[in-house]
Amino acid sequence: MDKPAISIRGLTRRFDDLVAVRDLSLDVASGELLGLVGPDGAGKTTTLRMLAGVLPPSEGDAIVLGQSIATRPEAMKSDIAYMSQRFGLYQDLTVRENIEFYADLYAVPRVDLPDRIERLYAFSRLGPFERRLAGDLSGGMKQKLGLCCALVHRPRLLLLDEPTFGVDPISRRDLWLIIHERIAGGTTAIVSTAYMEEAERCDRVAFLHEGRLVGLDEPRALQGSLGADVVELEVDRPRQALVELARSPLVRSATPFGDSLRLVLRREADWSAVRAALEAAGLRIARADAARPSLEDVFVELVRRMDEARP
Amino acid sequence: MSGRRLMAVARKEVIQLRRDPRSLVLAFLLPLLLVLIFAYATTLDVRDVRLGVLDRDRTAESRLLVDAFEESGYFSVRRHLERYGDVDRLLVEGKVSAVLVIPRDFAVDLAAGRAAPVQLLLDGSDANTATIALGYADAITAGFAADAGRAGALRPPVEADARVWYNETLESRNMIVPGLIAVLMSIIAAMLTSLTIAREWERGTMEQLVATPVHRLEVVFGKLLPYIGIGLVDVALASLVSMLLFDVPLRGSVPFLLGTTLLFLLGAQGLGIFLSAALRSQVLATQAAIMVTYLPALLLSGFIFAIANMPSVLRLLSYVVPARYYIEIARGVFLKGVGPDALAGATIGLALYSLLGIGLAVRAFRKEIA
Numbered sequence: 037m038d039k040p041a042i043s044i045r046g047l048t049r050r051f052d053d054l055v056a057v058r059d060l061s062l063d064v065a066s067g068e069l070l071g072l073v074g075p076d077g078a079g080k081t082t083t084l085r086m087l088a089g090v091l092p093p094s095e096g097d098a099i100v101l102g103q104s105i106a107t108r109p110e111a112m113k114s115d116i117a118y119m120s121q122r123f124g125l126y127q128d129l130t131v132r133e134n135i136e137f138y139a140d141l142y143a144v145p146r147v148d149l150p151d152r153i154e155r156l157y158a159f160s161r162l163g164p165f166e167r168r169l170a171g172d173l174s175g176g177m178k179q180k181l182g183l184c185c186a187l188v189h190r191p192r193l194l195l196l197d198e199p200t201f202g203v204d205p206i207s208r209r210d211l212w213l214i215i216h217e218r219i220a221g222g223t224t225a226i227v228s229t230a231y232m233e234e235a236e237r238c239d240r241v242a243f244l245h246e247g248r249l250v251g252l253d254e255p256r257a258l259q260g261s262l263g264a265d266v267v268e269l270e271v272d273r274p275r276q277a278l279v280e281l282a283r284s285p286l287v288r289s290a291t292p293f294g295d296s297l298r299l300v301l302r303r304e305a306d307w308s309a310v311r312a313a314l315e316a317a318g319l320r321i322a323r324a325d326a327a328r329p330s331l332e333d334v335f336v337e338l339v340r341r342m343d344e345a346r347p
Numbered sequence: 348m349s350g351r352r353l354m355a356v357a358r359k360e361v362i363q364l365r366r367d368p369r370s371l372v373l374a375f376l377l378p379l380l381l382v383l384i385f386a387y388a389t390t391l392d393v394r395d396v397r398l399g400v401l402d403r404d405r406t407a408e409s410r411l412l413v414d415a416f417e418e419s420g421y422f423s424v425r426r427h428l429e430r431y432g433d434v435d436r437l438l439v440e441g442k443v444s445a446v447l448v449i450p451r452d453f454a455v456d457l458a459a460g461r462a463a464p465v466q467l468l469l470d471g472s473d474a475n476t477a478t479i480a481l482g483y484a485d486a487i488t489a490g491f492a493a494d495a496g497r498a499g500a501l502r503p504p505v506e507a508d509a510r511v512w513y514n515e516t517l518e519s520r521n522m523i524v525p526g527l528i529a530v531l532m533s534i535i536a537a538m539l540t541s542l543t544i545a546r547e548w549e550r551g552t553m554e555q556l557v558a559t560p561v562h563r564l565e566v567v568f569g570k571l572l573p574y575i576g577i578g579l580v581d582v583a584l585a586s587l588v589s590m591l592l593f594d595v596p597l598r599g600s601v602p603f604l605l606g607t608t609l610l611f612l613l614g615a616q617g618l619g620i621f622l623s624a625a626l627r628s629q630v631l632a633t634q635a636a637i638m639v640t641y642l643p644a645l646l647l648s649g650f651i652f653a654i655a656n657m658p659s660v661l662r663l664l665s666y667v668v669p670a671r672y673y674i675e676i677a678r679g680v681f682l683k684g685v686g687p688d689a690l691a692g693a694t695i696g697l698a699l700y701s702l703l704g705i706g707l708a709v710r711a712f713r714k715e716i717a
Binding site for chain 1: 349351352354355358359362363366367550551552553554555556557558559560561714715716717
């Protein structure tokens with residue numbers, strides 16, 4: 037494997053009493069797409085800000101594209117692109133003016149610019165709106181414009197903070213297409229998201245909770261690591277079933293999932309025992325299938341284990 | 348520093364200004380409006396004092412004296428009174444602010460070479476106007492007495508023939524307007540730039556900007572550039588208005604005024620950027636900019652109160668008020684027509700101010716969140 041694009045060691049950031057990121061260490065390989073996943077307040081934004089060189093770490097360091105973010109935060113800025121969570125472009129500039137502004141800041145050769153802008157328009161489909169003020173775009177188009185501004189200088193590393201937050205499903209798919217295209221072209225990326233189902237699109241997933249790294253692996257490996265059974269179940273009286281299951285010491289969680297219920301069993305538990313308990317309560321089970329654990333199941337389990345391990 | 352990045356920041360600022368009517372009003376209309384309002388409101392001259400006349404003599408001589416008051420331009424005769432009893436009523440009702448009472452035998456006494464006293468009653472509730480009107484009245488009667496004396500009787504043995512230079516007509520507006528431009532520009536210049544950096548922090552655009560390779564100096568100077576242009580246009584417009592509307596003379600060198608204005612603007616707008624970068628809030632930065640520029644510029648710059656008459660502590664303090672130097676230069680160039688040699692001290696003062704403003708701005712602006 038090549039030298040990692042990012043090498044994070046003991047990265048910590050405090051805000052007064054609050055530790056937003058605690059002793060984070062991980063490597064990101066060149067050309068890898070890493071998903072930074074966790075609920076609000078997990079430390080995703082703080083981590084990305086430090087990696088982008090806009091927030092100095094309290095302790096630790098990260099070597100980003102060969103440069104230390106603690107001592108030389110400006111050194112790698114022309115090779116990376118950072119897209120903040122909050123829309124950070126100028127709402128009172130047009131689509132094209134925004135792109136040209138960032139092209140100037142990143143010193144994109146002027147002769148290349150018309151061609152690059154055309155390509156950005158081609159995949160973002162923003163061409164027809166180039167004279168529209170950024171503030172008048174829809175949420176999805178705004179994010180696409182943000183990505184266009186971030187990509188105009190062909191960065192080697194993308195740091196995207198919740199790029200799909202509040203974006204309609206179609207635009208969301210477009211955004212991921214763009215990101216995957218870049219990865220295929222050799223770009224490295226860290227993308228944060230609070231949506232668990234999006235994490236499955238990443239090469240690896242880093243779970244963050246309360247500033248700590250609670251899990252780091254490929255999505256499938258994480259799902260396999262749960263070590264507990266997940267059962268999708270259809271019963272005749274789902275509400276009563278939920279009440280019964282909540283009482284059961286064998287079931288970790290039971291959540292309605294469309295017409296069915298989704299059960300995560302305790303590690304030591306056995307499905308037949310749960311089934312027997314439900315039938316003893318007079319419920320009729322129409323269907324029961326073993327299911328693949330979702331990343332959400334894994335995340336919840338990892339957080340539970342972390343909480344248990346704490347004194 | 349990259350010229351391209353600096354110009355990109357400057358161009359972006361211009362586009363944003365152009366699309367924001369409020370900014371445009373603040374940048375161009377407000378300074379002009381303030382110059383007009385202040386120039387009209389703060390004139391210290393007294394003109395057309397409303398005068399009532401009670402002429403008990405009713406002779407050619409007494410009418411000559413009344414004409415002398417009228418022709419001076421300082422008084423305008425509004426009422427001719429019949430009885431002494433009306434004097435009080437008119438003054439109380441504010442119909443007139445002064446009443447001239449010419450006694451019987453005025454002409455007789457004058458012809459005989461005797462003292463011929465007249466009475467002037469003034470509404471002292473506006474002490475300033477009353478004092479100035481009294482001064483004018485003294486001058487008018489003295490002139491009248493001299494003319495009358497030349498015809499026969501005594502002349503005053505010594506006569507001071509005073510002449511005022513640089514502002515020959517002693518129009519206070521001439522003195523006020525160049526100073527006013529300086530005072531208003533110290534506030535507006537700092538206020539305009541106090542919004543720029545804070546606005547980007549508040550709107551979230553700064554987080555994106557600091558993640559680019561743009562250099563601090565490119566941001567500060569790129570933002571400064573359009574506002575320097577605006578400041579120069581403001582000063583030019585205000586000067587034109589003063590010259591055309593208020594007949595303020597412009598006797599000195601325009602390039603020198605331009606150069607010193609540039610220094611002054613760099614200092615004031617640098618200060619605005621410093622506050623904007625340090626406070627990261629538009630409201631706070633604007634208030635701070637007004638606070639640190641307005642009161643000192645108004646009170647300690649020599650604009651209203653002569654610095655020479657201040658207690659020594661305040662006099663010392665006035666040396667750190669940049670408006671003091673700019674006022675000195677504005678008055679010197681407009682009224683006296685003096686140049687760099689006479690205003691070297693003030694020019695150095697402004698040069699230091701510009702260095703301080705820029706230095707603070709560059710130091711305060713960090714490419715860091717929180």
